[in-house]
Structures are given as structure tokens and as C-alpha cells.
Amino acid sequence: MTDPSGAATATDGRTRIPGPVRTIDYHTAGEPFRIVPAPPVPIPGATVAERRQRAIDDPDVDGLRRLLCFEPRGHADMYGGFVTPPDDDGAHLGVLFWHKDGFSTACGHGTIALGAWALRSGLVPADPSGVTDVVIDVPSGRVTARVRTGDDGRVREVDFVNVPSALVDAGVPVATSRGEIRVDLAWGGALYACVDAASAGLTVTPENLGELIALGREVKAALAGDARLEHPTDPRLSGLYGTIVVDDLGTSPDGGPHQRNVTIFADGQVDRSPCGSGTAARVAVLAATGRLGDGQVLVHDSIVGTRFRARVLERVTDEGRDAVVPVVTGVAHHVATSVFEVDPDDTLTPGFVLR
Template sequence: MTATHGEHPAPGGDAFTPVRTTDYHTAGEPFRIVTGGLPPVPGDTVAERCATAIGPGGSGTAPRRGALDDVRRLLVQEPRGHAGMYGGFVVPPDDDGAHFGVLFWHKDGYSTACGHGTMALGAWAVDSGLVAAPHDGDAQVRIDVPSGRVTATVHRAEGRTTGVTFRNVPARVTARKVPVATSFGVAEVDLAHAGACYASVAARDLGLGTGREALPALVRAGQEIRAALAAHPGTWHPDGPLLSGVYGVILYEELPDTPFGPHQRNVTVFGDGQIDRSPCGSGTSARLALLAEDGRLGAHEDLLHESVAGTVFTGRVLGYAGSGEPAEGLVTEVTGTVHRTGEHVFVRDPHDVLGTGFAL
């Protein structure tokens, strides 16, 4: 089962195929799953389709304009969406080993990884009947994303979904204590790749907390750090520009450890200053790799990871990928809650002067 395709005109045309979505939130972060109304997306793999959607240059921002991006803008911009909206286009998988593929998108373009979105997709696949699930027990949903193949294990009890565990592509630490000058002072930044590149910095080193009152300052700091690291070699991925460059900046705060391991709260800033309402799924994988390298997270220990909204992910390290060499990266899992918020059929009135919407 993949998204249906329809005829879409160039921007400004008079016809627009209705777009069908099912919406979820994962620990507070929205995820809009497009199940119908997509134009064809050229490419033989999910990574190729993502590169096509982004266009020349390989960056996740400034996407190619056209029929596919008309749909993205329609769904993420006001009045149908908002600056914090996130979603995905369901596309064919790379091969029969996965149930389906997905292209992740947000206000400013596309991303190569999205842990909270993967968790929502797992719940949707079970809720929709695409993947069979037991009344009590677990169901695995395999999904091809631009950074590789990931798995969402959907936990069921008494016929309902009680949580989802996301197993990410391997996470690798690529740079430590990189000095970055910001308007709040010099930050020491750690870099890790976990499907996308994340920069981690202790908020207190910039004189900041991680509460809601600090959000404007955290966004500014995150944007400054991301811009400063644009050419740093630690942000580049061996598979090329699609997976390279800082995607998100994680500003974290240490909280008292639990009996099971570390406890942190974070604000993840991505795109052009968006704030992840969840603790950030792929970003949690990046934090796990850093904590494991520091010796703060061992076997059978969990990271309790809080968001600015007060929601929680639980993360753990399962071991090294592949043959067990550190260079191959760490296998991580992140568990959280997912809830459906609605189903929609979006249209564009040809007489609507706002077209696919606007952003403030």
C-alpha cells in the first residue's frame, strides 16, 4: 500500500487533486502521513526520490518547486498547517524487505531521518491494517527512509497500541568539543550522525535553560551554531551530500539520574528555527552515541529524555552494528507514545489567491 498519485499542475494551475492524510502526534510532535493525492516521485530508491524532491545541491532546504512540493507546501503552510508541522509522503520501498518507504518533510524542505515520524508510521501501518498485529504483543514495521532501513516495533495490549519502539540506522560520533562562537558565548559542540547530523551543546554553557521561557534564545543559539558548522568536516557523511550537514542542534540540560541511567531534557532546533515538540527521535539516537562514548550509558541502562512539552522518550544502546566494530556505529532504540489526531481531505480552491498557503 503506497500513496496514490494524481494529476497536479504547475504552481498557479486551476486543478488540484485532493490530498488525503492521517495525522498523528508522537510525544507532542505532529506527523502528517500522506496516503493519497501524490504526483509520481521519480527514482528507484527512497534516497533517490528524496534527492529528486530536494533538487540540485543536496540540501534539505530550498527544495525543487513543482507538483510534489506544491503538496508539501499545501500541508505544512497556513491555513492548513503551521510552522511546526512535520509529515511524510508514503512511497514504494527499495525492495520487498520493507513494507513501504517514506519521504520526510517539514516547513523548509525535506529530511533524511525522522524518529518520531517513523514511530507514527509504525502505528499508522498497524492501525490501517497494512501490517498485521496481534491483539496483545508486538508487530514489526520495516520502513525505508532516505538514510536507510529502520524498524518500528508497535506494542499492543488489549487491541490497542500502547507505544512504539524505533530502531534507527547506526549512530556514530564524528567530532567532540568543537568550539563555536555564538552571541551567548563560545559553545563546545559534539557532533553525531544518526540518520542525520546532530550538534549537541549543553544549554547551561550558553547561560540558558531548556524551559519554554528560553525558547526564543534557544532558537537563536541553534541557528547560529548550525550556520557556524556548515563547513566542518564532522558534519559530512561518507555516503555524500544528501546525508551531510547539520540537520538539528540539540540544546540539552542534565537532570538527576534515574535508577536506570541518565536523565536529560532538550530542545532540538532544526530547519529555519523550528522546535521539535518531542524529545526528537533521531536526535535521541545521537545523544545515546555520545553518552555511550562518555561511559555514561552502559548495557541495560536507559536514557530518560524529556522534551520542552514535558513528554518523554526512553532510549537505549543495543551494541555495535555489523561485525561489532566501533567504526560501524551503535544500534540504538527509542521508545515513546503515539496517538492519532485525525484524518483529512485537503483541497485547493482554484479561486483562492493564497494558493498552497503562506508562512509567517
């Protein structure tokens, strides 16, 4: 059935699914990001963090997430964001990041895509200098997509300047089916457990993906309820978001580390990119342990061979602990402009996920 606004009501009679929804799809280093510039349902709240908290329990907002993420319109590894107003005039826009299991607190690859989209769409005028800051409010704080354009006005690359990131605890023992392993807990706008792949008898390669997903899920389950997962000041940011499994590939040309990773986040979701907020967490770990010096670059590869470069912008104190402000550099590409429609007779609304 439909109402006069053109929205369709789901078969459960409770979740209202909107009618035509326009999206702009990008990928950042291979990871999808589905931008919804004008979400057709209200997303109430005074701040982005508040909107996220309310969206989790809002059947209309969550129904829109499921519609655009679930099959047959999306897939288990789809990622996207609803553009919202910023918290105040100090930012250009806000965003609610989403995936198949809900709404995340941070997303670096999405921030890079939003920066490229903001210039391409004209939302933010390009600075004649060739460097344009797009300031974005996300649930974990205020971040910047520093967009670099060429003489032709086309986007060349984007620097993701993240919130302060920190090593939370190092060498935490975790029991797994592969034996006890040690993980480093690190904050990069979301909390990650970093695992050395070799310590679990693995390498970060596509043929090992099933085992890597299983390990990521095991680590997350084993750490559930650990007090170190609690955010020191904002409980809305608590919890372990994902597991980063890392191959050490030696050093980069400037003497910094060269690593490859796969990030398993939410419930078994796989990041095809080197993971933006996860790379920020890796910068925090490597800086805290002396492996990434000021002026050095972390060359960070993904499981599909794409690459981010990352460095320490500055060292700060945050939440009473030593932290860094990371800069993660990548590029995003436009792949589609779509209009999704809901057939009121479609029983697969909002959709399904097989895993």
C-alpha cells in the same frame, strides 16, 4: 485553473498543486506528523534516497509539501511524510519526510507514528504475540517501528530501532553571541550538534524558547561548511540538520542519564517531542563517553514535558567508526483524518510561512 485530473495550477503557472489530498494526522509526544498514504503526484525514483533527491527539485512534489505544511493548512512547525514504495520486498513501506524547509533524511517521531498507523490502518497485520515489526525504508537507511499492542489490540508503545548512530566529533568549539561553546557532533540518521544548555547560560524551558531558537540557528550557521558535516560515503546525507540543546537532570532510576532537550532543526523549527533521531544521536554520544552503559536507559524529556526512553540495542562498527544501534521508545496518537482541497481561486496556494 484546473486540469481534467482535478489538479489546480498555482498562480506562478509552474507548480502543479493537486486537488483533494487525504491525510492521517498523528502526534508523537506532542510533535505533529501528517501522513499522506497516497500522494496524488508521482514521486519517481528507484529508492527512497533517490526519491528524496529528486523531490527536492520536483515542483509537483515540493508543491504538495508546501501545500500541506505552509499556512493556512499547516504552520511553521508542521511535519509530515509521503508514503512511498519501499526499496525492495524487505520492507513494508517507504517514506519521504518533510518540514517547512524541505525533505529530511530521518525522523524518529515520524517512524513511531508510521508504525502505529500501519497497524491501525491494517497495512501491516498485528502479530498475535503483541509485538509487530513494521520495517520502513527512509532516506538514511532501513529502520524498524516495533509496535507493542495490548490484549485489546490497541497500540501501547513503539520502539524506533534506528540506523547505526555514532559520535562524529566531541568538544568542537563554536563562537556564538553567548561566547565560545563546545558542541558534540553526532549522527542519528541526520547530523546534530549537541550543546549543554548551561554552558550557554540557558535552561530548556518554554519561557526561553526564543533564545533557544536563536542559539540553535547560531550554531548551525557557525558550522556551515565545516568538513566534519560531510557524510563519509553518501553526500546526499551531508549537512547539519539541527542543534540539540540539553539540560542534565541527573540519573534515571536504573542509574542511566536523565536529560531534557529541545531540538532546533531546519531553519528555526522546534521539535515538541524529545526528537526521535536526535535522541538516537544523544544515545551515541552518551554511549561513546561512557555515560550510558549497556542495559541502562536514557530518560529523555522534551521542552513540553513529554518523554522518550532510549537504550543501546547493540554496539557495531559503521563507516569505519564505533557506533551503536539505538532503540527509542515512545507512543503516537491519532488526532485527525482530513481531506485538503484546493480552491482554484485561492491566491494563498500553496501557502505562506511567517517565520
